[in-house]
Amino acid sequence: MSTFGQFFKVTTYGESHCRSVGCIVDGVPPGMELTEADIQPQMTRRRPGQSALTTPRDEADKIEIQSGTEFGITLGTPIAMIVRNQDQRPKDYGNSTMDLYPRPSHADWTYLEKYGVKASSGGGRSSARETVGRVAASAIAEKYLTLSHGIEIVAFVSSVGGIHMFPPSSTHPSPSTNPAFLSLIETITRDKVDEFVPVRCPDEAASKRMAEEIAAFRDRHDSIGGTVTCVIRNVPSGLGEPVFDRMEAMLAHAMLSIPASKGFEVGSGFGGCEVPGSIHNDPFIVAPVVPPLETGATRNGIPRPRLTTKTNNSGGIQGGITNGAPIYFRVAFKPPATIGQAQQTTTYDGDENGTLEAKGRHDPCVVPRAVPIVEAMAALVVIDALMGQQSRQVSRNLLPPLKPAAKSVVGGAEAMAKAVENGDTKP
Amino acid sequence: MSTFGQFFKVTTYGESHCRSVGCIVDGVPPGMELTEADIQPQMTRRRPGQSALTTPRDEADKIEIQSGTEFGITLGTPIAMIVRNQDQRPKDYGNSTMDLYPRPSHADWTYLEKYGVKASSGGGRSSARETVGRVAASAIAEKYLTLSHGIEIVAFVSSVGGIHMFPPSSTHPSPSTNPAFLSLIETITRDKVDEFVPVRCPDEAASKRMAEEIAAFRDRHDSIGGTVTCVIRNVPSGLGEPVFDRMEAMLAHAMLSIPASKGFEVGSGFGGCEVPGSIHNDPFIVAPVVPPLETGATRNGIPRPRLTTKTNNSGGIQGGITNGAPIYFRVAFKPPATIGQAQQTTTYDGDENGTLEAKGRHDPCVVPRAVPIVEAMAALVVIDALMGQQSRQVSRNLLPPLKPAAKSVVGGAEAMAKAVENGDTKP
Amino acid sequence: MSTFGQFFKVTTYGESHCRSVGCIVDGVPPGMELTEADIQPQMTRRRPGQSALTTPRDEADKIEIQSGTEFGITLGTPIAMIVRNQDQRPKDYGNSTMDLYPRPSHADWTYLEKYGVKASSGGGRSSARETVGRVAASAIAEKYLTLSHGIEIVAFVSSVGGIHMFPPSSTHPSPSTNPAFLSLIETITRDKVDEFVPVRCPDEAASKRMAEEIAAFRDRHDSIGGTVTCVIRNVPSGLGEPVFDRMEAMLAHAMLSIPASKGFEVGSGFGGCEVPGSIHNDPFIVAPVVPPLETGATRNGIPRPRLTTKTNNSGGIQGGITNGAPIYFRVAFKPPATIGQAQQTTTYDGDENGTLEAKGRHDPCVVPRAVPIVEAMAALVVIDALMGQQSRQVSRNLLPPLKPAAKSVVGGAEAMAKAVENGDTKP
């Protein structure tokens, strides 16, 4: 259905040709400064067709907050947001081939199978236009994540067709063992990624080759897929709700809900299957002391985890729960289904085989545009998991300290006794 | 949390060292024949250490239905099921290294970070023992799917370490374009897979090499990962609930909730990113007429979809909705974290670096055992999506037929009028 | 939170002084004719201050469908609806007593306690303005309920202060045993109720006395409570989801979520506690044959229940499940908290006791306005329960017929065999 999240609950609506698209976000913490200016930038990054962020966009995709704030402060009540559609009229059906033939690998036919009614745009809510509501909601989530924990979420294009930023090799079946990759995910920023618009692959050489590859497919009226890699930094430990809502399960759910996505891998991923356990295991080390960010967490004396891991094949998640190390994952996007080439296929009623030709210009590769959507869905997962764990911790903090002799707690009686006296839930 | 599904709602419980493990299943259709004999076989397939299914197991993991049936018929009320644990006592903490050092890449440390209390087994619910409840619940789901639609779910091991049943190649970056693969997924059965116990890779040569590979890692006290491929056949069209609960999103969620899983890909998956759209797109054709199975669907006159696709790079899902073609996907499992080799790591409190040595025998590769769990989670996803879509269709069937001139329906006025007169929701 | 329903899921948003109020409805059956003209009438009935429905209202509270329909047909996707607020600016805080003193028995103080931020309107979402979204959503639900089953929902004012349409007496501690009451609920219509605007009590004499009572309280700058009775006719049997979501539990939840409501009783209710079981029990009789309405149910051959009850102290619900007889219930509404009289109270910070005087005109009695809101919430409960039960029945219909000898089914082998052959789920 159209709702995501248990605590930070996002419900989206809208097709390509209706009055507006948007969302309601229920569960936003009260007392946060929030205006449209916090949301518009990601809306603009999400828009198709941009060649550079520095070029100010026209007024398209202007977000309007409907409710849930007053004087620029969140009230804790649902925040509704809408973006007007510019073309609000559904199209009449004529005799174009698009009306007779369901587009191969597109949602035209399955939407009709499911609903028995067909939106004029074909795939109804399968359009990327639907993601407007997600991105708007996630901008609120991201603001909270930044203010409360300094969490950073950055996605970038890691491959287009066969061109990889970190090609798998026998040495590194997964980039998770590649120091260059690990260094990148520790430092990459959105600003850096956007320097590489339109491709959004933060590597000069790879970016250039990818741009050429996309251009070649465009010129052939063909299309090509690719992958987006995303990193989430400064995540607290303890996030993720086993057994079914493990952190990676929620991320996978979120990523595979993005139109055109076909795969997800976290940490070492598929390549990691080929790495021996003795290398793959991430030994624990004491986490280095870093000057803390000025965040809600530090203001409230919530420490960063005491341990971290020496390597990070786990991708920041162990047993479905975050360990505080950077979470990183990769998402596969297929080649866009709508292509300019003629395609042999059959009509909706199956009575006639023939040729479908899609008129107009089509996007030969979605991955650059998918970047802010991947970030958005990641933010929705993280805020929900964070709220779930915060809820557990605050519940626990109101319980009496456990008696030092309690056998079920690891770390030694003294350590535990000290920890619980301090109200510390993390002995 | 520990509940999965909206319609067929499964809640599991249990750790390794408590009285029992099990589940409650709410939403089972009433009036279905069901006894423990329907459930025990998958429980037995799930058990570790078996060398062949033909060897009858001892009485371990015996399922007991507690409620929700009478005289072998489901009542439509919650079905609780339990399996006693053989070792019901949590272990006392001693001075073993396991008590001082969190196991690298295991859930020991993150569980403690999350809950502030540590189960004696270390990772608490991260143990594979937890999957008992899932497999029990899914056996009910599978019975319903078979009776109602003849749905078949078969998983098998497709790679161990670097040994692949269908190695990626420049011709076939994804097996989705490989006729041998497509042929296999149309015909493979569980019986066939189980002929290849203990590896469960239904290919003589690959199976043998995988067994050798696993043995080599075992002998080195090391571990290795692998992948499981799963196919779901005879799925009706129209399943999956966009936008967030697309069919592939729910499958990804389910698969990444399995312990040790690190990746998911559906249809062409990651390899499909390298296939041009003009090849990747699946043209529509009229579905061949096959003698229908005797199922609830055929008894009720519910037809199979009129169209199918010539190729199946989509993996049976387009726009997040099933199209009736086989669904297939692949799941990556990392090398098991618990290995016999000594590992340099640090203590829970970070005070001391040292060497952790895990005593005892450890499973060097989980993928053969993951096979029935992948099938189980697939069944839970499919039944929930099926019930969601059945609910929509029955709601719609009670509405007046749309007027023939309604413009929003594709296929021409006459076709639609005819369809709706027949109460057909799929014009 | 702000979402109601599992199948027909309504999420509302909006305060009094933001841009708009509205809702998203997810789960609307596809293929239903729907335009704003279906929704506006209940919006207009909901508006305050109307003296009669025949007086066309100005353009206020105009509903705008944003999504989910094309060419006047529902697509099965989320339907967003908005109503602009006329006063979109939150008020600045000045020195009025309203800013210093939380209004007694109003939501001013508790909203501040809960959210730590105060909407300028005081009680934030506690304003009746919030119900706009509910009423809009329910108009869609009602259209479906009418088309599919001919379900009718009619509410009316049954008491104002001490003036009761059916005063409790020693003969009839509950109206449930009063033939005049039972006759009324079988025949009352919305048109009839609206003849008695502004009071909406469909009894000439009682209505007149109530109007006088309300006027007297208004003149004293005081307020008074009352009750609304609601009947739901033509409900199928089998609705309601034990154990927690029994039909009466969901109705109670829905009704007590309406601002100012303080009580709920179904069937004989509180008065029924004083009626002996031998009188209170409703004997079963064969349901009289009535010419069936032309509905989706009759078109699909779904029969009305075979039995009904001779009396109806149960209020159409037994064991939490509807039996097909009219459901009726009563809701208590307290006297409005905002009154013109001076009230001694204390300031937000508790530093100063003083006198709060609310300026302006205030509604001395909410029950007439509550009538369409009670109907709206009833519709949301019924459609959700209906979809839940339809989903169960369609699931069951795909199972093989039970063997006639199955012992767990009552009614005799022959009856059952015959029933299951016919695909009848209600032997």
Place this chain on the structure above:
Amino acid sequence: MSTFGQFFKVTTYGESHCRSVGCIVDGVPPGMELTEADIQPQMTRRRPGQSALTTPRDEADKIEIQSGTEFGITLGTPIAMIVRNQDQRPKDYGNSTMDLYPRPSHADWTYLEKYGVKASSGGGRSSARETVGRVAASAIAEKYLTLSHGIEIVAFVSSVGGIHMFPPSSTHPSPSTNPAFLSLIETITRDKVDEFVPVRCPDEAASKRMAEEIAAFRDRHDSIGGTVTCVIRNVPSGLGEPVFDRMEAMLAHAMLSIPASKGFEVGSGFGGCEVPGSIHNDPFIVAPVVPPLETGATRNGIPRPRLTTKTNNSGGIQGGITNGAPIYFRVAFKPPATIGQAQQTTTYDGDENGTLEAKGRHDPCVVPRAVPIVEAMAALVVIDALMGQQSRQVSRNLLPPLKPAAKSVVGGAEAMAKAVENGDTKP
């Protein structure tokens, strides 16, 4: 369905004649001491047929914790609990009238209408046996509520038939204005109530008359209803989740989910409709300073609310949110449907009218037994609302303090600035 709660999620299972009844509780805070000894007392209070609590019961209804604790400490994972049924065999159908005639006003017929299959006990899950799981779950909830906030929940019988502890009068249409009632709810304890077993009405004279009334109905093979009043003390302010999950809405939902309940009223309730607003409104006063209980809240420096109300017609809830004053409400229970008297009714198939006679001894009045079940459901509502609000507050606490000049916060710039500096969310 069979799950209640969003944060403290209880799923129950079981009929009268299956192996066991019980529940899974997901969301229990980790680190709480918990053994069967915490749960058994309420299980025993719930049991039918007891004449006094001081009489030790036999071993019936013995609770067994299956999971989620180790060494008597909660792990934060699901806690499953089971109670064996003593009669585990469903009954064969014979020719008794009970097999031919659905019992009037019982769930026999509606369960069959809903599920199409009939449990041998007739009403399946409508049996009071089902409440075992609820009471077990709530014992965990109550322990947490006591430890964290000193919350006390006490229910008692307030009327049997026409015999009321606080009969409505023209002076006090609702007991909410009666000082004797208000004094009682501030002081009543479970021990005091249990002194009045078997009636559980804590008033010598009323209790005696009620006992006689019940005996008279028993002797006539008839039955009678009654009401249970419940008070919840020491509830924090801010609980309840508008708009749909207002505190009173959740309480109403919970209470109407109890078998045989027909009505719910909170605070002044139905009687309050007859009280003028000028009397009904509860003026605010500064809350008296009381020596704080030793609880988790006081250990964590969480203060009781600064204000309270002089009167309490609101029943501790305003705008759907608790204000810290005692919550009290009343629940109506109908006369039991199963009576010894012969009843004229019709058969399941409607073919034959006749006489149903229920053999055996039947409970002539359920209200004394309903007392612990009302307390149980109240505890489940309160803990869920508490966790929801704690989650909101902790989320908010991580945000930067609002600037003092923010206009949307009431209480004056200085007060607010001071409050936010202190991390106080309740300026």
